[in-house]
Amino acid sequence: MSILKPEINSLDHIQGDDSASISIVEFGDYQCPYCGDAYPIMKEIEETFDYQIRFVFRHFPLTNAHEFAFSAAIAAEAASLQGKFWEMHDALYENQYRLNAELFDELAETIGLDLEQFQQDSTSEKIKRKIEDDFDSGVRSGVNGTPSFYINGTKFDGGATDLYQMLKESTE
């Protein structure tokens, strides 16, 4: 059984409360269509199970298969430096159908980032390393494709819909 390595920590992007009983970690790629499909379901899970859920997103860009995956991850991390990781995360998935190199600046403006700062941060080595560290964590944790989910530290063999179903059954 594959275990999440390292555990959820302060470097992660976290939604929800530390005291939540269920921690979900998604390894995702902003250009992966299956991750795009999972996005609204994850939103629904967060709404339905509310305070019971803590949600973490780690990057797992398949850069050879998806030409904008890495730059999209950079955009999310650059937004994070202005405290708007999740706003960019959401915007990227909501606009996945028209993902291209010009989209990032547009989304940055839409969510109200300081554009100059955003562009400057997008070239930062530190951000690049953070994404590579996420990928490394995925590889070590047994990620075999995107999206991959971990529930309370253990790999969940299924997609977002299976996850929703499982949560529904276990909280009934």
Added chain:
Amino acid sequence: MLEKGATAPDFELNATPDQKIKLKDFKGKNVILAFYPADWSPVCSDQMALYNEMLKYFNKYDAQIFGVSVDSVWCHLAFEENRKLHFPLLADFEPKGAISKAYGVYDEEVGESKRALFVIDKEGKIAWSYLSPVAVNPGADGILDALEELSKK
């Protein structure tokens, strides 16, 4: 299926229409063999797409990876080009599945290789092997653990 400690059977398989890969030419390097059923599975969950992202990891451990299936060289070429794969896929095509059989990972019923991983050490001995359910992409953590173990020797 061949297990840890066995000598890895030598092979000579085409990677392209005019390039053959011989296992024995890779003595002194670690070798990863990833047998898989067929080219063209969906990309985000594709095993080869994952390994493609991991070449620098394998490099770090002085390891060369080869994918092996019974698809022909032409099929492999189209698949590699389409998925931008940067490592060789070997055609276990004629006689069909001979190398998969030698490693004990051929599925006679469907006529494809099973989904199996081998890490072969620098002396040509199998250091680790793993058979995955056909429908499950085994990821890469097992390979990395095996390579890590070898690097400590």
